[in-house]
Amino acid sequence: MTYGSMITPIGSNSVENFSAMLREESGVDFVENSGFNNENWPLGKIKSLPNKNRYNTLLTEGCKQLTSKHGKEIFDSDETIVIVSSTKANLEDLPNDTFSSTRNILTDELGLKNKIVIISNACISGVIAINTAADYLQSNRYKTAVVIGIDVLSDFVVYGFQSLFALSNEPSKPFDKNRKGICIGEALGAVILTKEKINDDFHVEYLGGSSSNDANHISGPSRTGEGLFRSVNKSLERASVKSNDIDFISAHGTGTNYNDEMESIAFDRLGLIATPLNSLKGYFGHTLGAAGLIEVISTMKMMENNTLLKSVGFEETGTSRPINVLKNNLNKEITTVLKTASGFGGGNASLILKKVQ
Amino acid sequence: MSDLKQTLKEQIIEQLNLEDITPADIQDDTPLFGEALGLDSIDALEFIVLLEQNYGIKIADPSEGREIFQSVNSLAAYIEKNK
Amino acid sequence: MKLIGTCKISKNGAFLNGKEVELFSSDTENWKKECYTNLNLDYSKFHKMDSLAKMAFLSTEIIKKEVDLSKYDENELTLLFANNSSSLTTDLKFINSYEVKGSPSPSLFVYTLPNILTGELAIRNKWYGENCFFIEEKFDVEFFLEQINFYFSKGSNACLCGWVESNKKNEECFLFLIEKNGKENIKEQLTTLYKQ
Numbered sequence: 001m002t003y004g005s006m007i008t009p010i011g012s013n014s015v016e017n018f019s020a021m022l023r024e025e026s027g028v029d030f031v032e033n034s035g036f037n038n039e040n041w042p043l044g045k046i047k048s049l050p051n052k053n054r055y056n057t058l059l060t061e062g063c064k065q066l067t068s069k070h071g072k073e074i075f076d077s078d079e080t081i082v083i084v085s086s087t088k089a090n091l092e093d094l095p096n097d098t099f100s101s102t103r104n105i106l107t108d109e110l111g112l113k114n115k116i117v118i119i120s121n122a123c124i125s126g127v128i129a130i131n132t133a134a135d136y137l138q139s140n141r142y143k144t145a146v147v148i149g150i151d152v153l154s155d156f157v158v159y160g161f162q163s164l165f166a167l168s169n170e171p172s173k174p175f176d177k178n179r180k181g182i183c184i185g186e187a188l189g190a191v192i193l194t195k196e197k198i199n200d201d202f203h204v205e206y207l208g209g210s211s212s213n214d215a216n217h218i219s220g221p222s223r224t225g226e227g228l229f230r231s232v233n234k235s236l237e238r239a240s241v242k243s244n245d246i247d248f249i250s251a252h253g254t255g256t257n258y259n260d261e262m263e264s265i266a267f268d269r270l271g272l273i274a275t276p277l278n279s280l281k282g283y284f285g286h287t288l289g290a291a292g293l294i295e296v297i298s299t300m301k302m303m304e305n306n307t308l309l310k311s312v313g314f315e316e317t318g319t320s321r322p323i324n325v326l327k328n329n330l331n332k333e334i335t336t337v338l339k340t341a342s343g344f345g346g347g348n349a350s351l352i353l354k355k356v357q
Numbered sequence: 358m359s360d361l362k363q364t365l366k367e368q369i370i371e372q373l374n375l376e377d378i379t380p381a382d383i384q385d386d387t388p389l390f391g392e393a394l395g396l397d398s399i400d401a402l403e404f405i406v407l408l409e410q411n412y413g414i415k416i417a418d419p420s421e422g423r424e425i426f427q428s429v430n431s432l433a434a435y436i437e438k439n440k
Numbered sequence: 441m442k443l444i445g446t447c448k449i450s451k452n453g454a455f456l457n458g459k460e461v462e463l464f465s466s467d468t469e470n471w472k473k474e475c476y477t478n479l480n481l482d483y484s485k486f487h488k489m490d491s492l493a494k495m496a497f498l499s500t501e502i503i504k505k506e507v508d509l510s511k512y513d514e515n516e517l518t519l520l521f522a523n524n525s526s527s528l529t530t531d532l533k534f535i536n537s538y539e540v541k542g543s544p545s546p547s548l549f550v551y552t553l554p555n556i557l558t559g560e561l562a563i564r565n566k567w568y569g570e571n572c573f574f575i576e577e578k579f580d581v582e583f584f585l586e587q588i589n590f591y592f593s594k595g596s597n598a599c600l601c602g603w604v605e606s607n608k609k610n611e612e613c614f615l616f617l618i619e620k621n622g623k624e625n626i627k628e629q630l631t632t633l634y635k636q
Contacts, residue, residue, distance in 0.1 A: 036538060088552075094532065095528075098531070115583070117583075118575040118576070119574055120526055120553070120575050121572055122556075139589070139590065156535065159538050159544040160544060161549075163543070163549055164550075210594075211570045211571055213559060213568055213569065214559075215514075215562040216563060217397070217559075218550055218559040219550045220398065230568050238595075344555075345555040374548060376473070377473040377476070377486075377487045395484030395486075395487065400488070402547075403546060403547050406546075410541075410542055
């Protein structure tokens with residue numbers, strides 16, 4: 001698996017993003033009148049996107065980056081499958097179908113031969129999409145699987161999280177004692193999975209992944225971290241890896257009280273309490289369907305550069321289990337990493353990646 | 358007061374999109390967050406909206422709502438006291 | 441693979457394994473409520489569900505009349521669902537809550553994701569297995585079978601799958617349960633039963 005594209009509030013490719021993160025830059029900033037009662041919520045907004053047609057513009061730009069970096073041949077091959085992860089796609093198309101522009105843009109820009117697989121499974125869509133891509137490769141019907149995660153800011157989503165009293169009125173502080181909630185963001189992230197290395201870029205090996213439902217509540221996380229616990233155990237088993245082989249966790253860490261607490265309980269139950277971890281939501285905000293992708297790409301950058309990024313916004317332990325949230329950037333070689341995600345609908349997903357030596 | 362309670366039941370059904378429930382299904386002392394209606398913490402947030410829109414009463418912290426939203430009786434009493 | 445059971449419901453009726461079950465009078469506005477009542481269920485959460493979750497819930501309960509779903513391992517029953525309109529019906533209701541009614545509704549917002557229905561099924565039945573929700577242009581048997589194969593090869597032994605759609609033109613759910621062991625021509629069976 002290697003880099004595809006990455007457009008976020010702090011950078012328009014993975015290199016730019018990683019340098020901005022090393023400088024501890026956050027893309028979360030107050031956006032005037034973004035709230036239902038004209039509050040100025042802090043949001044992770046991509047400033048270069050136009051006010052109208054944000055989704056289509058971002059998706060088109062992401063595709064152009066993919067083809068300029070990798071050429072068109074790997075996309076318009078009949079041995080390539082594209083999987084998209086998005087929670088809401090293009091809400092500007094309401095009251096009509098919100099996902100049809102996705103298919104049109106991808107077909108036009110990438111010249112795809114096969115059907116496009118779209119996954120809309122709340123905040124775990126991105127991790128599930130990568131797991132599904134790995135399934136396609138293992139089936140031997142495809143040589144290449146491209147995963148694109150995308151979601152953009154909208155009144156719809158901001159008002160929705162506001163109505164849940166889930167938004168933070170300051171840049172979010174995942175896992176911190178004084179965390180106040182979520183900051184919503186927007187981004188596009190893409191990775192390319194292949195059987196063989198396709199270029200000289202850094203590659204990681206996908207070892208395994210899974211999902212599990214909490215079977216507890218449609219919008220509140222399980223108090224025992226049940227689904228996350230079960231998903232990580234299943235992923236470890238599929239990857240033939242033990243929990244003490246995990247060098248680093250790219251956690252979900254939304255910055256809400258219940259979610260972050262739930263994660264700490266699950267990691268404790270998994271024997272991962274001392275494993276260094278971060279949440280990248282402090283850099284980008286919570287980018288929903290793009291989150292899994294941009295967080296996996298950032299984690300690959302950390303593996304490539306032997307540098308673990310601090311969890312921006314975190315100062316003091318704020319969960320009942322004292323998990324090892326990174327307060328400072330750390331130079332450390334990491335080989336095996338765990339990525340997790342949890343979301344509405346009781347979903348939890350995880351995957352395990354290994355540095356290609 | 359009984360008019361208020363009847364109105365409240367109608368507003369609860371409307372606000373919570375309980376399309377299949379009728380006011381007669383809700384007794385004045387039915388625990389709103391018990392098994393009878395299947396309501397939970399998200400619905401508590403709907404009560405905050407309901408109070409603000411219909412009675413001009415603002416509740417800033419969702420945790421304050423717990424006692425107020427126990428039943429139609431407690432809701433009505435709170436509205437009488439604060440309107 | 442073996443096809444264990446199917447249920448198709450819409451306002452035109454409920455069909456269990458291709459046979460109509462009398463649970464509501466067709467074409468009534470409130471057919472889902474009537475169906476729920478006639479199934480003699482006591483699950484108050486049903487009334488709060490959106491149309492997608494209600495249909496998936498009812499279809500599952502109807503299949504349970506013939507198949508004991510509790511026999512499946514709680515970690516290994518996979519839920520795979522798809523539709524074309526995502527959560528369109530609820531999306532429009534949610535927009536209406538803040539554009540017309542004056543305030544964004546939290547209980548509508550939580551249903552503006554199509555995968556909430558798999559959460560509802562998981563909660564009702566205590567299923568902790570894998571879930572995935574796909575947005576597809578139309579009901580595509582081959583796509584479902586491909587996905588089911590992926591999950592069977594990863595260790596799952598049963599998949600409860602559904603095409604569940606709610607938009608202005610159409611409200612329907614086609615649910616099917618497939619077990620790993622067996623050699624049947626499922627593709628044809630499903631195509632026929634879906635068209636019913």
